[in-house]
Each structure stands twice: as structure tokens, then as C-alpha cells.
Amino acid sequence: MTIRxxxxxxxxLVLAVFGLAAFGQTEPKFDFYARGEYRANVPRPQSILRFxxxxxxxxxxxxxxxISAIAAAAPDRVKIFDIGETNEHRMQHLVAISSPENMxxxxxxxxxxxxxxxxxxxxxxxxxxxxxxxxxxxxxxYTIHGNESSSFxxxxxxxxxxxxxxxxxxxxxxxxxxxxxxxxxxxxxHERFVTWYNSVAIGSPDRNAIEHREPWAIWGRVSxxxxxxxxxxxxxxxxxxxxxxxxxxxxxxxLAVDHHGQPSQYFFPPTSLPRNPNLPQPVTSNWEDRxxxxxxxxxxxxxxxxxxxxxxxxxxxxxWDMYPSLNGATGMTFETDGGGPxxxxxxxxxxxxxxxxxxxxxxxxxxxTTLETNAKNKVERIxxxxxxxxKGMAAGSGAKMKRVIIDPTSDRVKAxxxxxxxxxxxxxxxVASSSFTSPLAHTYMEKDSxxxxxxxxxxxxxxxxxxxxxxxxxSILEQDTPQDKAFVDDxxxxxxxxxMRGKGQPKEDYGFYxxxxxxxxxxxxxxxxxxEDAANVAGTMVDAxxxxxxxxxxxxGRASISYIIPYETDSTSAMVMRLLQSGFKVAVATRQLNAxxxxxxxxxxxxxxxxxxxxxxxxxxxxxxxxxxxxxxVNSGFSDEGDTSVGGEAVLSLHxxxxxxxxxxxxxxxxxxxxxxxxxxxxxxxxPMTISSIKNGGLKxxxxxxxxxxxxxRYMSSFGGGGVSALKDFASxxxxxxxxxxxxxxxxxxxxxxxxxxxxxxxDDDQKGKVEDDKPATKPSPTTEPTPSAEMKSDKEDxxxxxxxxxxxxxxxxxxxxxxxxxxxxxxxxxxxxYLNYGVNRDEMPVLMASGYFFxxxxxxxxxxxxxxxxxxxxxxxxxxxxxxxxRLLKGTAYVIDExxxxxxxVLFAExxxxxGMTRSNTRPFFNAIVFNGVF
Ligand SMILES: [Zn+2]
Numbered sequence: 001m002t003i004r005x006x007x008x009x010x011x012x013l014v015l016a017v018f019g020l021a022a023f024g025q026t027e028p029k030f031d032f033y034a035r036g037e038y039r040a041n042v043p044r045p046q047s048i049l050r051f052x053x054x055x056x057x058x059x060x061x062x063x064x065x066x067i068s069a070i071a072a073a074a075p076d077r078v079k080i081f082d083i084g085e086t087n088e089h090r091m092q093h094l095v096a097i098s099s100p101e102n103m104x105x106x107x108x109x110x111x112x113x114x115x116x117x118x119x120x121x122x123x124x125x126x127x128x129x130x131x132x133x134x135x136x137x138x139x140x141x142y143t144i145h146g147n148e149s150s151s152f153x154x155x156x157x158x159x160x161x162x163x164x165x166x167x168x169x170x171x172x173x174x175x176x177x178x179x180x181x182x183x184x185x186x187x188x189x190h191e192r193f194v195t196w197y198n199s200v201a202i203g204s205p206d207r208n209a210i211e212h213r214e215p216w217a218i219w220g221r222v223s224x225x226x227x228x229x230x231x232x233x234x235x236x237x238x239x240x241x242x243x244x245x246x247x248x249x250x251x252x253x254x255l256a257v258d259h260h261g262q263p264s265q266y267f268f269p270p271t272s273l274p275r276n277p278n279l280p281q282p283v284t285s286n287w288e289d290r291x292x293x294x295x296x297x298x299x300x301x302x303x304x305x306x307x308x309x310x311x312x313x314x315x316x317x318x319x320w321d322m323y324p325s326l327n328g329a330t331g332m333t334f335e336t337d338g339g340g341p342x343x344x345x346x347x348x349x350x351x352x353x354x355x356x357x358x359x360x361x362x363x364x365x366x367x368x369t370t371l372e373t374n375a376k377n378k379v380e381r382i383x384x385x386x387x388x389x390x391k392g393m394a395a396g397s398g399a400k401m402k403r404v405i406i407d408p409t410s411d412r413v414k415a416x417x418x419x420x421x422x423x424x425x426x427x428x429x430x431v432a433s434s435s436f437t438s439p440l441a442h443t444y445m446e447k448d449s450x451x452x453x454x455x456x457x458x459x460x461x462x463x464x465x466x467x468x469x470x471x472x473x474x475s476i477l478e479q480d481t482p483q484d485k486a487f488v489d490d491x492x493x494x495x496x497x498x499x500m501r502g503k504g505q506p507k508e509d510y511g512f513y514x515x516x517x518x519x520x521x522x523x524x525x526x527x528x529x530x531x532e533d534a535a536n537v538a539g540t541m542v543d544a545x546x547x548x549x550x551x552x553x554x555x556x557g558r559a560s561i562s563y564i565i566p567y568e569t570d571s572t573s574a575m576v577m578r579l580l581q582s583g584f585k586v587a588v589a590t591r592q593l594n595a596x597x598x599x600x601x602x603x604x605x606x607x608x609x610x611x612x613x614x615x616x617x618x619x620x621x622x623x624x625x626x627x628x629x630x631x632x633x634v635n636s637g638f639s640d641e642g643d644t645s646v647g648g649e650a651v652l653s654l655h656x657x658x659x660x661x662x663x664x665x666x667x668x669x670x671x672x673x674x675x676x677x678x679x680x681x682x683x684x685x686x687x688p689m690t691i692s693s694i695k696n697g698g699l700k701x702x703x704x705x706x707x708x709x710x711x712x713x714r715y716m717s718s719f720g721g722g723g724v725s726a727l728k729d730f731a732s733x734x735x736x737x738x739x740x741x742x743x744x745x746x747x748x749x750x751x752x753x754x755x756x757x758x759x760x761x762x763x764d765d766d767q768k769g770k771v772e773d774d775k776p777a778t779k780p781s782p783t784t785e786p787t788p789s790a791e792m793k794s795d796k797e798d799x800x801x802x803x804x805x806x807x808x809x810x811x812x813x814x815x816x817x818x819x820x821x822x823x824x825x826x827x828x829x830x831x832x833x834x835y836l837n838y839g840v841n842r843d844e845m846p847v848l849m850a851s852g853y854f855f856x857x858x859x860x861x862x863x864x865x866x867x868x869x870x871x872x873x874x875x876x877x878x879x880x881x882x883x884x885x886x887x888r889l890l891k892g893t894a895y896v897i898d899e900x901x902x903x904x905x906x907v908l909f910a911e912x913x914x915x916x917g918m919t920r921s922n923t924r925p926f927f928n929a930i931v932f933n934g935v936f
Contacts, residue, residue: 515823
């Protein structure tokens, strides 16, 4: 062979091995059936679907046919459990797969396993025996982001392999494990995506092809209510989350893997910093390392690329890897590199193509490798699961935080809803039967607060940390969860370097994957304290009935003159909106009211019998019961004192809210979805409307328009001059416009002029120049829309809302422009004289900040919630803030602003009032903007 022939042969060999991967071609076709012998009677998914793996997308109903056929053919290994419906009435399933011997004693296995979760009643030696004799429980969940479609196809192959193969490694998994496959965590989102994708796809790898551009109304990543279900395990606000949570708590898995598909390479743990300090170490990291090395070996042998750490941290407790981890499992996220919006084929940066099939194959291999690793280590994994609670409780004896107390006085319905969430995760809560005093109580409203004596009323909820769920309780209820110092230092160093960079220079990204503050008492805005003492308090353990009773409302009788509805719960104003939307007449006392022999505060609602039809009595009885509102009857119009009776001049009639919400390209889906979900929860009616309709006369039958969070620049271009005029006409004519976050930025733009507030650090910000003379900053603008390729880098972009400050910061402006906050909780001061704060019975309120949008006090309007310029105490309550930037620039800004425009209003919210359905401190100001439309 000549040298030339040798080179040619070598070249051909290279081509044959790496094949089509070079030169813009695809990876070799993976064989999903190389791990037999297979039992012939068990059908392969393709025999039912009529297409090969990765050639097409499987719908939810088709998938159900596949799993039913496999279960019917392999009843010795497979059993399907229905775990609950989705909002669109699809049934979610949990498929248990194990050896025939295990399947025959599934209930016994489950009961033994449950014993591991309570070290008070199960000794270490009993736990040891269970670890030897019981299989481990592995929770394998797929497609929480409905458009990350590779994971959906992958689980059918995993299921088939486990149900049909007699390969030794597979039999070992079955012997040592009960595998629980969640066959679609977000069925509604998945179905939106695949129906759309199958209908337009031609398999083009061109990034500009229509099949890679999901329309706004489709975006299958999110659930029916446009919630990111992989951020929902703090409150389980969504049905799908509750279905899975209930099943999870029934089985107590030791391993939990959540399968995704967004980045450009495969990811599996170990995770990066920051790590939630509540996770026990080094045991958590050791397990990540063990699973990670096993997966690495499998990927290396397939010559597949992957990475570990990078941006995937283990900090925020709302993910489906962190929830399992904080319950003692090894919880992990796997991300594959293709499918979903990348479709059947997608061109990578270097011109090579990632196929749907190859990205399915990677999940398949990672799933099976992880199950094998778990099976080999099952005794140790089960023991560590037991130790998580046993050692967790032992470690608690020396800890400062002993107890959390929730005083339900300011909203007994909301407090009961929060306690209900705790109960879902087997947290034991007591309700005090009489008042009691803690000598060492700390308020949640201040960071590093000093302990002081505090007396709590009967009915207060008590959560003691000395119980099996201690680690989990601490992770969701502690006031602040610190981040690793190395992580904080690294980000502060990036911040300082960014401050030195010139205008127009690209800035370094920060390492925050998601919000840095979530403490539930603060997110909910309930009155809560944590204490260093935990003396016994008389009371009873909370059960479902206790909470139902606490949430129940009612009316004291049948009124002959009027009903008084005191504003005591968030649901009060929602009930009033429902009455108004049903055609009943309701009024509000704008001064202290005297009726029925007592005084009622400003903001109390009045329903006059004479102004309403006979059906008002039934409506009040029904709604007060359902919505937990206590209503009092008044049978005389006479007031014993004061100048306002139920018939007084200061009792003003309300207008039925006719609500439109902008729902269109440019509107942030989760923001719109959180308002949709909240209104549905309370039964308030609204109409979602495109921006084009809003511009072109669509508002004529409405008196409230809500513009959710979205890019200010995008709103500017889609509304345009004509749209801005339509908005001004609407407000001037008596309408109310409520804007949120980026929409509020839009309202302050010079060319829009819906508010006299200015953005801190913007061109129009006249206070900025006072510090020293400086070059003009760029216009507040137009956050650029992420390109599809940028979106696909990671799950990051929808974590913290637009993490871009509105303006680039030129070095001359160093520290005059707010750096975007990665989700921190700050203390706002309440102006209790404005109607927007009717019903708010506190002077300070915790609010989440997840952007760099700081609004200067309005000059012409009312600043209803502010970050007090004169505050001597730090504004930060929980989470990360930029030293030298955040606190200084946030002081003297407003969180809620009310502008009068003609006879109407524009009400600006700096952030989402119902972020993830989790922040609820702002509900009353938000509802008030709507229920009092056209009155003030
Ligand atoms: Zn995902």
C-alpha cells in the first residue's frame, strides 16, 4: 500500500467511524434493542405507534395506548396507577415496574419503605433490615417542560426495556428496585407542542425553519395555566404538581430523576454552586458524584458529549430535583441536547446536526445507567435515606431555629392555605388552643433581627422543627438561605468588572440560576415569627378538618337593611368582584363606618338590601361560605356614633369590573398565567385579548385592562403611537389600566407618558445627574428578545424574570444604574390612606424583586407601596443583593404607583403580584385596583 493509499484508507476509516457526524451530517442511528433477550409477547412501542423512534412525535393518547399494551402483556412486571387529572382532563399515570416477586408484594414494600421516613418509630437496626430486604424506590419523571419532547419518547423505550428484557443487568434493576415512571409531568403542555409541531414539521435542520419557532399560544414548556411546573414544588399551586406530590409522598423514593431537554449538550450532575446548605454533606455530593461518574462512563463509551456543574445548581427548593433531595432522595436533573423546539433535526454551532433520535437515545442510556447504579448501591442508598431524617433530627437539637409560629389574624384563609401546603409534605403542625408567649421570637420582617418576647393569640399555628421533616421545613420556612461564599464572591467580582466596562461593551453574565429568596411566610405575606425556644404549648394537631373549619366563612343571618363585609381576607375583594360581576350592587365605606352597634374600618364593603334583587340573600350565603368570608347582617340604618352609616354619603357605589388582559406575543406567559390562575381560583371573570384588538376598539365594553409583565420595547413596538393613544383614551374616559413590571416600564417611557414616574438610571431620570455630571445613558429600552438559540442554552431564561437591567451601564455611570436582582425579598412601606391599600392591616409588606426596574416616586400620583427614602433599617429581608448598588438605588422608589389620568387610573406594579402563584403579599392592592375601578 502506498503512503497515499494508506492515508486514503485512514481517511475512509475516520469517515466510517465518525461517519456522518462531520460535514453537517447526523449521528449514527442508535439501536434501542441491543439489550435483550426480549420477551416476544411484549409489544414494542413502534408496533403500536407505526413510526420509528425519533421519526415523529408521540401524542399523549398514543403514549397511553403504548403503556397500556405493555402493561397488559407484562402484568408480572408492570402496573399502571392513575394519579390524577390535569386541567385539560388528561389522566396522569405512575407506572410501577419491578420483578414479579416484588410486584406480588408491592403494598408490603411500600409500607416497609414508609417506615424509613420516621426515625422516631423506626430504629436504625430496623432500617438496616429494610435496606437489606426491600427494593429501593426510584422515581423516574419525564417531560415536565412539555416541549422538551425527547424525554417523552425516551420513557416509552425505558419502560419497554424494563418490561420485556431478560438481560441480566435489567433483571438486576428489577430485583433491587421498584421503578416508578411518571409518564408525562406536563401532559397539557406536551400535547400543545406535539400537535403543533407534527402539523408543521418537515424535519428541517435550518434554525430559521418555522418548526423551530413555537407560537405564543402554543409554548408547550409551560402547563395549562402557563406555569413552569419545575418551579412549583414550594407551594404545589398546580393540579399536576399536586398529583405528583401526593404520589411522591406515598412512595418515599430514594432516587428521583427529572428528564429535560434544553441545552446544547447533555447535562447530568454533579451540580454547581450554590448548594442549598440544608442538604447534608458530604453525603449529597458523594451520591451526585457516584451517579455522575457512572453516567460519564456510559456516555464516554458511546462517544457522546456531555457536561457537569456549569449553571445547574442545587439551591432553590422549587425544582423536581430539589424537592426529592430535601426529602432524602438523591434528586437529579438530566438535560438532553435535541428534540423539542429543536425538532427532528437542528444545526449546531459547528454545522453538525443533532437529531431527535440521538437525543432520545441519550436519555434512554442515562435512565438505565442510573437505575443500574442505584440497584448496585441500593442498600447504602436506602440507609442514607433513613439517616437523612435520623441525623437531620439529631442535628436540630443544637440549632437556633426551633419553631415557626404563624398568626392567622390578618388572613385566616391564606394562613390555612399555607399550612395546608406544609401538611402535603407530611409536616406536623399544631394549632394553639390558648394564647402563649415566646421569650425568644424573631420577626420575619427584618434580617438578623434580635430576639424579643412576643405573645401569640389562640389559633396560631405552630411548626416545631424537632420532627422528621426538619431539613425540609428549614429549607422552605427559614427567613434566609445563605449562598456559598465562593459563589457570592465570584459574582461580586463579576459585578465590579462589569462596572468598569465601557458603554456598549458586553457584560459578564452572573451565575444565578433562579431566585435567591422564597421563605414561605414572606412570600405569602402572613404574620410569622421564628423562635429560639420551643416550650410545650397546649393545642391540637392540625388535620384536614381543622383547616376546612378555619377556611370556612358564613353570614350571621338574613339582613333586612344591609350586609357588612369586613375586608379580612384576600378572598373578600374577590367575593365582592364576583357579586358585582353577577349584577349585584355593592358599595364601600371610604371612612370609618358605624353599623350594627360597632365601628368598621375604612374599606369595609356594604351590600344594601334595598338596592338588590331578592337573590342577593342566597348569593351572599353561598359565596361567603365558599370563599371563607365572614359577613355580618345589619337590620337598622341608624349609626350610634360617627358620621358614616350604611346609608352615608361616604359609602360609594362600586362598578362591576369588566376585565380585559393583554394576552399576545410579547406578554410573558408565566405572568399572564399567574393572573389567569388566580382569577380562576376565585371565580373572577376576564377576557384575554390580543394587542391588536386592544388597539382597535376592543376595550369599548371594558373598564379594566391588565398588561402583564413583558418587554417594554416590545410593547412600544406592538402598541405603537395609535395603541398608546387608545390606552390614554381608555384611561381618560374612566378606565383603569394595571401594568406589571416591564409593562410598567413601558408606562413610564417618554413617548408613552402613562406615568409621571421615571426609571432609576434612565435617560429621563432627573435625580441621577445630581450625583455628578455624567454622560447620558442609553434609552430605557427595549430588552432584546432572546433568539431561539439563546433560549436553548439552558433552562435559565425563565428562572428569574428578565434578568436584564433596563439600561446598559456605562462606566461613568457606575453604580447609578440598578443591577437586576436575582429574586430577593425586600421590605416595602404601606401608605394606608389610599384605596389601593384598603384591607391591608400592616405598615410594612414583604415584596419580591426579580428585576432591575426601580421606579422613582411618582410626582403626580400616589405612591402606595414604597421603599422609604428615609428608612434607617436595611430594606433587604432575604436573598442576594448587590452591595453598594441595590439598597442605595432602591431607597426612594415605589413598588406600587397610582396615577390619575382624566377620570381613570393607571396603576403600576414593579413586579408580578402572583409570581409563580407563590407570592401573595400584594393580592389586596392588586384586587383593589380592579374592584374600585372608576370610584376614586
Ligand atoms: Zn426543562
